[in-house]
Amino acid sequence: MKVAIMGAGLSGLACAIRLEQMGVSPTVFEKRSCPGDRFANMEALISVFSRPIRDEIAFLADRYQIYLQPSSNISEFVIRSANEKAVLTGNLGFCNHRGRQEDAWENQLARQVKSKIHFHAEQSYEHLLKEFTHVVVATGDPSYTAAVHNFRTDFTATLKGATVEGEFSRYRVISWLDDRFAPKGYGYLLPFTEKLANIVIAFREGVNDDGLELKEKWALFFDRVCTDLGQDLQVTDQFEVNGYKVGQCRRARVGNTFFTGNCLDSVMPLFGFGQFPAILSGIYAAEDLCGGTPYIEATRAIHASYDNSMVIRKLYERLDTGQKDRLVKMLNGKMGEKLLTTRFDVLKIASRLLRWTGIQ
Ligand SMILES: Cc1cc2nc3c(=O)[nH]c(=O)nc-3n(C[C@H](O)[C@H](O)[C@H](O)COP(=O)(O)OP(=O)(O)OC[C@H]3O[C@@H](n4cnc5c(N)ncnc54)[C@H](O)[C@@H]3O)c2cc1C
Structure with a gap:
């Protein structure tokens, strides 16, 4: 068996590590010059979205080393x-580096891979199919899946972000649900350190367009963040991603x-979380390759979670400013904390309820 992995990101590297644990050495191709050679950003895992797993980091260590x-x-x-605020406390999840940093997760995973990773090696799927018996497509961009008619794009999103200097708590994340700068989307702040944070707006493209240019939306967001934090933040770095595809693969293995x-x-339509499912999918592909659970079966839970998340997203997109205010007011305190720390799969329960009541 000759396995090629196309892409040294989260899913490709997790796949390589799991294959090696089972005695298979894959060949990993990465188009960039090193793992995470892109903009630097912070990402988060909010554990309630990974249920039934309560602690993703411990789960990966204990089950898969x-x-x-x-x-x-x-x-x-x-x-x-727009007008309300909820503060929720508890063991809610994790923040992690991505991209060009030493501790970025792609770097941490790459250090656990023993096989050679070929950098500056942009591969075409067709070429790899000729050279290898098995190909793992892990390019982080579903265009490849779409090119073989195996992907349905549900929507595309714009993400604009910046690294800012100021004073932050490393343990506090902030999210803004405000249509003025993130129509049908959200803004967020994730801390890099006590002095640096990542602020981002993410919203669906091509709907409910209010006529504001991206730079105007960004200016509104930036003002709001500075006002809410009571600080004059300084921008030190910026990124922009357009046409970020969110959708579903038709067949996980062809x-x-x-x-x-x-x-x-892997990208959850509701709030864009995709890291943990990406890592799991890499592991599941490796296990199928080594005679374990068939990949299509193993990835059913990821598929179902996507569907559940989409149901809730559709409801979220219908909320106007007043309804968002009421939602946030309701979440404040014990009610929201229970929701974020419960051991139950909130996405699954809520989406079932919405389907059952005919709301979605
Ligand atoms: C700005 C932003 C913020 C995000 N925030 C969060 C968050 O807070 N929490 C969360 O859970 N998720 C978040 N996500 C989503 C998450 O980053 C992704 O779901 C996850 O990284 C997907 O992993 P992957 O393995 O599919 O792709 P990636 O980790 O992106 O890796 C793909 C790799 O393939 C390489 N590649 C591409 N084409 C080729 C080719 N032809 N040949 C060889 N190599 C190739 C790329 O260079 C890259 O290194 C965010 C995404 C973005 C863009």
């Missing part, structure tokens, strides 16, 4: 709408090709 260090635990989650991470359907 895949070791990841977050940069901080999230012990406070502040949600702000012949001897496995679609993992964003090429499967």
